[in-house]
Amino acid sequence: MSTLSLWTRRDPFAEFDALFxxxxxxxxxxxxxxxxxxxxxxxxxxxxxxxxxERDVTVEIEGGRLVVRGERRDERTEERGGRSLREVRYGSFHRSFGLPEHVTADDVSASYDAGVLTVRVAGAHAGSGARRIPVNTGTPAIESGEQAAA
Structure with a gap:
């Protein structure tokens, strides 16, 4: 039988972080x-x-992509004695999303509220609906010099 302790003196993610x-x-x-x-x-x-x-996040258009990057800082300065559990990840991040060719920086707006960054790309789907292509059903053109079989 094995037991799992919710509180340990050792950081449960230390070995995982060290591996990476x-x-x-x-x-x-x-x-x-x-x-x-x-x-x-x-x-x-x-x-x-x-x-x-405002300080930790940037939203940019770069090479036809929407790029969001930033950093979550661990600004705790005091060492805490005793036991702790740390599941929050700190450090830099980078996410990138492809954009249609017609999108410019003027089409992009961003807001941040309650821990959620919302980026709106205006008109990203404009003109992206399916368009039916007519299919010709007539007799194919005959090259010059050939006779049509009757």
Missing amino acids: RAVGEPRGFVPAAEIERDGDDAVVRLELPGLDA
Whole structure:
């Protein structure tokens, strides 16, 4: 029988973090994203609780992509004695989403409320509806010099 202690003196993620640092993976986290269509607009929501959006987050159009990057800072300065459990990830993050060619920076707006960054891309779906292509059913053109079989 094995037991699991909810409180331990050892950081439960220390070995996992050390493994990633050893193989050169970037530190940080990947915020959860949700993308939905609102009419012709695309709305991207990223969960970013505990950030100062003005200081810690940038939203840019870069090479035909919507790029959101930033950093969640661990600003605790005091060492806490005793036991602790730490599940919040700190560090830098980077998310990138492809955009249609016609989207410019003027089409993008962003707001931050209650830990959620909302980015609206106006007109992202404009003109993206299906268009029917007519299919010709007539006799194909006959190259010159050939006779049509009767």
